Amino acid sequence: MDDLDNFYGRQFTEDQLPAEIQKQAQTYPAAVKKGNHWFCVRCSARIPFEAILPDGSYYCRDCLVFGRISTDMQLYFFPQKSFPPVHSLIWSGRLTSYQKQVSDALLASLKKRESVLIHAVTGAGKTEMIYKAVAYVIDQGGAVCVASPRIDVCIELYKRLTSAFSCLVTLLHGSSEPYRRSPLLIATTHQLLKFYQAFDLLIIDEVDAFPFIGNSMLYYAVNRCIREKGLKIFLTATPTAALERKVREGEIKKLYLARRFHGSPLVVPKTQWLGNLLKKMSRGRLPRKLIATIKRQRQSGFPLLLFFPIIEQGEELTAILRQYFPNEAIAHVSSQSGDRLKCVEDFRSGKIHILVSTTILERGVTFPKIDVYVLLAHHHLYTKSSLVQLAGRVGRSKVRSSGELIFFHSGVTKAIQKAISEIKEMNQKGGF
Numbered sequence: 244m245d246d247l248d249n250f251y252g253r254q255f256t257e258d259q260l261p262a263e264i265q266k267q268a269q270t271y272p273a274a275v276k277k278g279n280h281w282f283c284v285r286c287s288a289r290i291p292f293e294a295i296l297p298d299g300s301y302y303c304r305d306c307l308v309f310g311r312i313s314t315d316m317q318l319y320f321f322p323q324k325s326f327p328p329v330h331s332l333i334w335s336g337r338l339t340s341y342q343k344q345v346s347d348a349l350l351a352s353l354k355k356r357e358s359v360l361i362h363a364v365t366g367a368g369k370t371e372m373i374y375k376a377v378a379y380v381i382d383q384g385g386a387v388c389v390a391s392p393r394i395d396v397c398i399e400l401y402k403r404l405t406s407a408f409s410c411l412v413t414l415l416h417g418s419s420e421p422y423r424r425s426p427l428l429i430a431t432t433h434q435l436l437k438f439y440q441a442f443d444l445l446i447i448d449e450v451d452a453f454p455f456i457g458n459s460m461l462y463y464a465v466n467r468c469i470r471e472k473g474l475k476i477f478l479t480a481t482p483t484a485a486l487e488r489k490v491r492e493g494e495i496k497k498l499y500l501a502r503r504f505h506g507s508p509l510v511v512p513k514t515q516w517l518g519n520l521l522k523k524m525s526r527g528r529l530p531r532k533l534i535a536t537i538k539r540q541r542q543s544g545f546p547l548l549l550f551f552p553i554i555e556q557g558e559e560l561t562a563i564l565r566q567y568f569p570n571e572a573i574a575h576v577s578s579q580s581g582d583r584l585k586c587v588e589d590f591r592s593g594k595i596h597i598l599v600s601t602t603i604l605e606r607g608v609t610f611p612k613i614d615v616y617v618l619l620a621h622h623h624l625y626t627k628s629s630l631v632q633l634a635g636r637v638g639r640s641k642v643r644s645s646g647e648l649i650f651f652h653s654g655v656t657k658a659i660q661k662a663i664s665e666i667k668e669m670n671q672k673g674g675f
Contacts, residue, residue: 255320332377360489362479363501366635391449395587396448416430503644545646605632615634631662
């Protein structure tokens with residue numbers, strides 16, 4: 244391996260590199276002045292005047308976690324190099340006729356140098372549809388990055404892509420193993436700030452998810468991390484208005500798939516009034532209607548995913564459920580859970596029967612045979628897009644393409660109405 248192999252395509256601050264490596268890097272200013280203000284070159288943020296250092300220079304607070312950048316510094320970078328040509332795709336599965344149409348159209352767009360938005364319903368099999376496009380770039384010696392805002396999604400993608408491709412695949416997030424340069428990188432979108440003109444193809448999965456959506460720093464990172472002639476593919480079940488505008492303006496091409504890979508329609512949510520949940524919880528109890536519904540569901544033996552929007556009270560809800568259902572294995576996960584990944588795996592494997600979750604699991608994860616109840620579905624944190632994603636956790640498996648899906652609420656909101664309407668509309672549209 245080349246001594247610089249793990250440095251190609253990346254950018255660093257001075258104190259992140261040994262002196263002998265610095266000599267082999269190219270440099271550019273870490274900050275630029277426009278008018279009276281300094282701007283960080285790594286993340287594009289405006290550097291505030293109050294962020295002053297003892298030597299009189301200013302530093303960027305927005306990307307401080309990746310190493311301090313100040314106005315008197317330089318960034319060091321190592322131009323990307325090509326990989327050896329290979330035959331990388333070893334996936335032996337088969338695409339449906341609708342998936343194949345999208346896959347072929349995607350490959351044709353890449354050959355025409357067109358960036359693409361793939362709008363596909365939850366459970367359509369978006370990941371499998373990108374395989375040929377990924378292989379096309381890798382097999383010619385190119386570098387591909389598949390990025391997502393969510394760590395859970397990245398881990399799921401890593402597992403699937405390592406079994407589908409023969410080349411080295413690297414996973415990169417805040418607590419992952421040390422970086423190894425590879426033709427195929429799976430990374431959280433924040434990690435893109437570490438790269439400069441590195442990728443021939445960048446695929447953003449769940450492009451409408453927090454924290455990517457509306458984050459100008461991450462959009463900037465997307466544009467800086469791809470090579471001069473690099474292409475982008477955006478994957479989502481709920482496109483943003485900004486992406487739809489780019490489609491209308493001809494900046495990107497849109498491919499559409501409104502059918503799940505197993506051919507069955509999306510499960511349409513049922514709505515059920517539940518008006519006193521938080522009041523009951525404050526007394527250590529749960530509404531009779533909810534307990535009766537869960538008891539009935541548990542007789543089926545299928546796993547139950549309960550979405551609850553308030554992190555602080557999620558553990559409280561879980562503890563109360565354990566009192567009502569002492570024979571069931573019940574757990575809670577949120578963005579603050581240290582054991583989240585283990586809980587997710589235990590739920591998938593059947594060790595956990597009921598999993599209480601915030602919207603952290605609203606997308607990018609697949610659990611076979613589950614039922615889903617959304618509690619406090621009227622809550623302001625549940626947008627139309629997030630409700631569509633929550634609903635999309637049901638019916639993703641061939642062995643159970645349906646399932647029970649209930650929005651419990653104390654007043655039907657516009658978000659609930661729009662989510663149900665969109666799901667029904669998708670079912671009417673059908674295929675490619």
